[in-house]
Amino acid sequence: MPTTSSKPFSYEALPGSGQVAYFSMEIAIHPSMPTYSGGLGVLAGDTLRSAADLGIPLAAFTLLHRKGYFQQHLDPDGVQTEEVQPWNPADFCTEEPARITVSIEDRVVTVRAWRYDLEGRFGHVVPVYLLDTDLDGNSGWDRGLTDHLYGGDTNYRLQQEIVLGMGGVRMIHALGLNVNVYHMNEGHAALLTLALLESQVGGGPLGAATKADIEQVRRKCVFTTHTPVPAGHDRFSTEQAIRILGGERTARLEKLGCFRDGLLNMTLLALCFSRYANGVALQHGKVSRQMFPEFTIDTITNGVHAATWMSAPVQRMMDEHIPAWRRDHLCLRNAIELPESEVLAAHARAKDELLSEVASCAGVVLNPKALTLGFARRAATYKRATLLFTDPERLKKIAVAAGGLQILYAGKAHPQDEPGKALIRQVIEEAARLSNDALRIVYLENYAWDLGALLTAGVDVWVNTPRRPYEASGTSGMKAAMNGVPSLSILDGWWIEGCIEGVTGWAIEDGANDQEEANSLYAKLESAVVPLYLAPPERWARLMRTTLAFNGSYFNTNRMVKQYTRSAYYPVSLLERAKVEEEVYVD
Secondary structure, eight states: OOOOOSSOOOGGGSTTOOEEEEEESOOOOOTTSOOOOSHHHHHHHHHHHHHHHHTOOEEEEEEOOTTOSOEEEEOTTOOEEEEOOOOOGGGTOEEOSOOEEEEETTEEEEEEEEEEEEEOTTSOEEEEEEEEOOOTTSOHHHHTTTTOTTOSOHHHHHHHHIIIIIHHHHHHHHHTOOEEEEEEESGGGTTHHHHHHHHHTTTSOGGGOOHHHHHHHHTTEEEEOOOOSGGGSOEEEHHHIIIIIOHHHHHHHHHTTOEETTEEEHHHHHHHTOSEEEESSHHHHHHHHHHSTTSOOEEOOOOBOHHHHSOHHHHHHHHHHOGGGGTOGGGGGGGGGSOHHHHHHHHHHHHHHHHHHHHHHHOOOOOTTSEEEEEEOOOOGGGOTTGGGSSHHHHHHHHHHTTOEEEEEEOOOOTTOHHHHHHHHHHHHHHHHHOOSSEEEEEESSOOHHHHHHHHHHSSEEEEOOOTTOOSOOSHHHHHHTTTOOEEEESOTTHHHHOOBTTTEEEEOOOSSHHHHHHHHHHHIIIIIHHHHHSOHHHHHHHHHHHIIIIITTSBHHHHHHHHIIIIIOOOOHHHHHHHHHHHHOO
16 A cells, blocks of 8 residues: 655656746745746745745746846835845856847847756755846847846837747757746746747748647647736737737737737737636636637636745744644644634734834834734735725724724835826825824835735734726735735635635625725724724634634645646646556655
């Protein structure tokens, strides 16, 4: 009979398996490497950390972004200014000797790669290759192509996507990697399909590609879409495509149906060339199928990397009572039996750490005993950061009834997003106008990895108010749940799946307009959240236990990566899998 090995299951033993190449425009690799902007990059980083923990044969490709996304500064009126975040890749990465070239506007651009080795729990390494064009021989413009994450205009973006997609495929060959699955994390990497097709036809004219050639490319590609917002899908004009990509490539993409409304649509391109595609939550899968009804789009709901986002106090508690959680995240279900006093003590320590940071960076001393709400997201208008201020007098009454209410905000607006910047100013103006002895509102600048971890672990309730159906998934509430912090949220994205009323948090009921949904938000605070917070603390501890047990055990990237492996990367039959697993687990 097979016995359980101490080693993780090896997917390299599966029939037809090989290395997976994971492409993402942004990846949160290390807190001191500004190679990400927000949720997409953090999810990518969590995905790779779980792949390393699980022993998945995977290598990742992204751009170097040697000047980062941006450092956010807010003046007293809430006006955002941006500063570059230069960093030295040699401090973290190893330069690879390989060099490849790509063609951009008839220019030959040389690309190199820096490798970061991401090591998992059992020693398995997932290499991350950061592509870089800052090389002698490239023009000044081309040397800066990999400088800024989401910088410049659409011309800059399309040129970056050539480096990522086409350059990434060529770098794989130059590095001698054995890749047979290419995973495009969002449409930024869709041009890798073009590089694969060119390789398939041996460098000949793309017009000579046959249906069999295209099918060979499709067999290798999988695609994850992340946005239900039409404007969130990268699109480029025919003129841009011809000028930057070339006329022959553009003509082939038009013939393949990758244009919509006269624009090259990168999501369409990725879907056309993928044998498997998915959205990132059940609701998002439905919305994606409505947007692209000609394609089959599955769903794999997002997660977060437990050991990255669970606070140190909660990890110590878990290690003492449920040490198996590190090996098997399903064991997080056993959090239902954690001692209530220890749950409260662990959260109190996390809350103290958060409030110490607030005092340090904002100069505001908050009350550790007061009910504290957290709202930290990218500053986009559809996320409705000001919904809490719809009825200021009612909010003030709730604060008095609670014996004090504290609201912590954070979030960056893209440098070119003027409505997002105006939203930040509005929140800060409201904070100045409404704050009193009972109600304290603070906006923290430069929302990033470290601050996000403190917020999701240290607040008492995580608030999320997107306008439906524009939340694809959202992962910040999952990070909060990993610390036992319940959510108070609109039923969109992941929360449709994660909300058990009064057990993992509370739902803000759907309304016909913002006013109705604000009324529901206030009603839940008045009738459910505040009374429970003021009740004997053991009752709040039980809510935290069930939040961690039910949502932490499911909304994690270990579960998510296993789903990708079985549904997208190596979709073998159950009988084949059972046979392989029996062989793998025999000591």
